[in-house]
Amino acid sequence: MTWTDERVELLKKLWTDGLSASQIATELGGVTRNAVIGKVHRLSLSGRAKPAAAPVARARKPAATTSNGRQMPAASRPQPTMQRPLVAGNTALKPLVQPMAEPRRMLRATGGDDVVVPISLHATILTLTEQTCKWPIGDPNSEDFHFCGQRSNSGIPYCEYHSRIAYQPVNDRRRERKLVVGA
DNA sequence: CCCTGATTCGC
DNA sequence: GCGAATCAGG
Numbered sequence: 054m055t056w057t058d059e060r061v062e063l064l065k066k067l068w069t070d071g072l073s074a075s076q077i078a079t080e081l082g083g084v085t086r087n088a089v090i091g092k093v094h095r096l097s098l099s100g101r102a103k104p105a106a107a108p109v110a111r112a113r114k115p116a117a118t119t120s121n122g123r124q125m126p127a128a129s130r131p132q133p134t135m136q137r138p139l140v141a142g143n144t145a146l147k148p149l150v151q152p153m154a155e156p157r158r159m160l161r162a163t164g165g166d167d168v169v170v171p172i173s174l175h176a177t178i179l180t181l182t183e184q185t186c187k188w189p190i191g192d193p194n195s196e197d198f199h200f201c202g203q204r205s206n207s208g209i210p211y212c213e214y215h216s217r218i219a220y221q222p223v224n225d226r227r228r229e230r231k232l233v234v235g236a
Numbered sequence: 237c238c239c240t241g242a243t244t245c246g247c
Numbered sequence: 248g249c250g251a252a253t254c255a256g257g
Contacts, residue, residue: 056249073240088250090241095248099242184238 054083056092068093186212188219 054060060081067077074093075086093099186201187210203212211219 075239085250086241087252090243091248091250094242 054081054088061092061096064089064092065096065098068098184209186210186215188212188215 056064063081064077067080068074068089072080073086074089078084078086078089081089186203188201189198190201191198201212201215203214209216
């Protein structure tokens with residue numbers, strides 16, 4: 054993938070909007086979060102709103118050699134200054150995607166299994182990753198719409214509970230259960 | 237373990 | 248310039 058003007062612009066927008074590098078990478082497609090971060094640095098738009106933040110000097114690896122046989126010219130490495138960083142990292146000011154706190158609900162299946170439905174984490178489309186439950190909750194047309202957001206096993210789009218609903222065995226004859234889903 | 241951004245350096 | 252590897256940290 055190449056960094057076209059459009060992609061760079063989108064990157065800038067999403068980054069300043071406070072999205073994480075991995076989220077931006079997903080949004081852009083064809084790039085990893087490392088690529089995004091690298092580009093962000095090259096564009097010099099790293100510190101997302103941290104006017105007076107002291108630069109954080111990071112010492113990397115003490116090791117002198119890597120598997121490639123790289124040698125670190127330790128003498129030429131920039132030395133840490135005496136400055137005491139006020140804050141490390143810029144994650145703190147990252148704007149919350151969800152301003153509204155929703156009362157959490159517990160739902161139960163009504164079939165008698167007495168299975169507890171996971172608490173909704175109010176995940177949005179941008180919050181979802183490879184291993185967050187993508188079970189939709191609520192009316193997609195509503196502001197309140199969100200996803201389950203529970204951790205799911207690798208490669209499985211739903212959490213344990215919602216997998217059961219999603220992948221009900223077809224052979225279980227007359228096992229129909231009216232399930233209260235969504236909110 | 238999942239995630240976050242930061243950094244280095246071979247390409 | 249690019250981004251994988253690797254780091255430190257939550």
